[in-house]
Amino acid sequence: xxxxxxxxxxxDFQEYLKSxxxxxxxxxxxxxxxxxxxxxxxxxxxxxxxxxxxxxSNINRQILALNSTAGQKKTKAALERIKxxxxxxxxxxxxxxYDGSQNDEIFSCGVDFTVDAIDTLRAKIGLLxxxxxxxxxxxxxxxAGNRLDASKLVLTxxxxxxxxxxxxKNVLLRLKKEGIETNLPVVWSMERPKSxxxxxxxxxxLKNSGEEIEITKFTPASTPVVxxxxxxxxxxxxxxxxxxxxxxN
Numbered sequence: 020x021x022x023x024x025x026x027x028x029x030x031d032f033q034e035y036l037k038s039x040x041x042x043x044x045x046x047x048x049x050x051x052x053x054x055x056x057x058x059x060x061x062x063x064x065x066x067x068x069x070x071x072x073x074x075x076s077n078i079n080r081q082i083l084a085l086n087s088t089a090g091q092k093k094t095k096a097a098l099e100r101i102k103x104x105x106x107x108x109x110x111x112x113x114x115x116x117y118d119g120s121q122n123d124e125i126f127s128c129g130v131d132f133t134v135d136a137i138d139t140l141r142a143k144i145g146l147l148x149x150x151x152x153x154x155x156x157x158x159x160x161x162x163a164g165n166r167l168d169a170s171k172l173v174l175t176x177x178x179x180x181x182x183x184x185x186x187x188k189n190v191l192l193r194l195k196k197e198g199i200e201t202n203l204p205v206v207w208s209m210e211r212p213k214s215x216x217x218x219x220x221x222x223x224x225l226k227n228s229g230e231e232i233e234i235t236k237f238t239p240a241s242t243p244v245v246x247x248x249x250x251x252x253x254x255x256x257x258x259x260x261x262x263x264x265x266x267x268n
Contacts, residue, residue, distance in 0.1 A: 020105070021061045032265050037063035039261060042125060043134045044068045044117055044146055046093040048080040048246025049160045049206075049253065050136030055082055056254035057134075058101045064109045065101070066125060069093045070116040070224060080241045115227045119145040126155065132257045135159040136250065139234060140190065148197045158204045158256045161187050163249040164239025165212035172245065174252050177203040184212050206252045214240040 025033045039062050043054050046069040054067065073091050077084035088096040094114040101108055111128070113121060117137065133150055135157055137143040143159070150157040158174075162184055178201040180191060187207060194200070218238040225231050 024061060028262060032262060033061055035265050036061040036261070039131050040064040040066070040129060041132050041134065041257065042066040042068070042130045043136065044142075045136035045138060046071075046081075046083060046097050047077070047136060047138065048241060049163050049250040050134065051082040051084075051093075051097070052247045052250030053134050053136060053254045053257075054097060054101065054250075055104075056251055057257065058104045058108060060254070060258050061105070063107070064111075066111040066113065066128075066130065067094055067097050068113040068115070068117050068121075068125065069097075070114060070226075080243050080246045082247070116224045116232065117142050117146065118226070118232070119149060120228070122149055126153070130155060132260065133157040134253050134257065136253070138164075139236075140186075140193070143190065144193045144197065147194065147199060147203065151197070151199055151203075156260065158206070158253050160206045160249045160253055161190055162208040162212070163206075163246040164241050165214045166208050166210045166245045167213070167242050168208075168210050169244045169248040171208050171210035172206060172248055172252060173209060174204060174206045174256055176201060177205050180205060180207055182207065182209070184208075186212075204256055206249050206256075208245065208249075212239075 021033050041057055041062050043050055043065060046067060071093050073084045073088045073093055073096055075089050083093055083096040092114055094112045098110055098112060113125060133155055135143060135146055147159060220236050221233060222236055223231055223233050
């Protein structure tokens with residue numbers, strides 16, 4: 020199943036990937052493609068975190084979104100898809116809105132790397148802060164929405180970001196307040212964001228705890244390629260990090 024992988028990195032590293040545990044937050048346009056690539060690499064253990072359902076408006080950009088999956092929970096669609104890729108993969112599912120209260124349970128079994136594909140600002144900042152405080156490896160994605168040119172995507176340290184995008188600037192400011200200004204790999208776009216209209220919605224979410232929360236969502240324009248490549252770049256960073264770590268042992 021993974022013989023083509025082994026032709027590049029060998030049987031030993033492929034076997035090592037079976038023991039690796041990745042936590043992935045957000046199963047949208049970015050997170051779905053990141054999960055896909057990591058599973059096809061042969062990662063043996065994943066934790067997926069998302070509360071949302073697949074809608075037909077996701078079909079243009081989300082690998083989990085099909086006419087056949089519309090209306091399903093994203094975690095359910097993801098579980099079925101990755102089990103079809105690798106029946107032996109171990110999957111932990113958190114079908115809940117992430118707000119940090121689940122951290123102890125999510126990270127209780129030991130996580131080798133975290134992929135942050137969250138699109139809610141407060142939750143994103145909270146996750147990155149938690150990973151920094153607990154020495155958990157993490158890669159994050161910013162700025163996949165409102166873009167067309169995937170060639171403008173880059174992966175750099177957070178300290179190298181130079182962007183006039185208001186969302187990115189807001190994230191950087193909030194992370195700076197948490198003391199996070201360096202040593203964080205980020206996928207971001209150098210392209211100027213564009214959207215023909217702004218869509219703002221208020222959504223009420225019932226958490227598994229029974230608590231109801233209200234969030235304000237600003238839906239970005241989104242094209243097929245940029246979110247996909249953002250997710251693949253996140254997965255690429257994780258795989259290369261693990262490969263270098265394995266080679267140094």
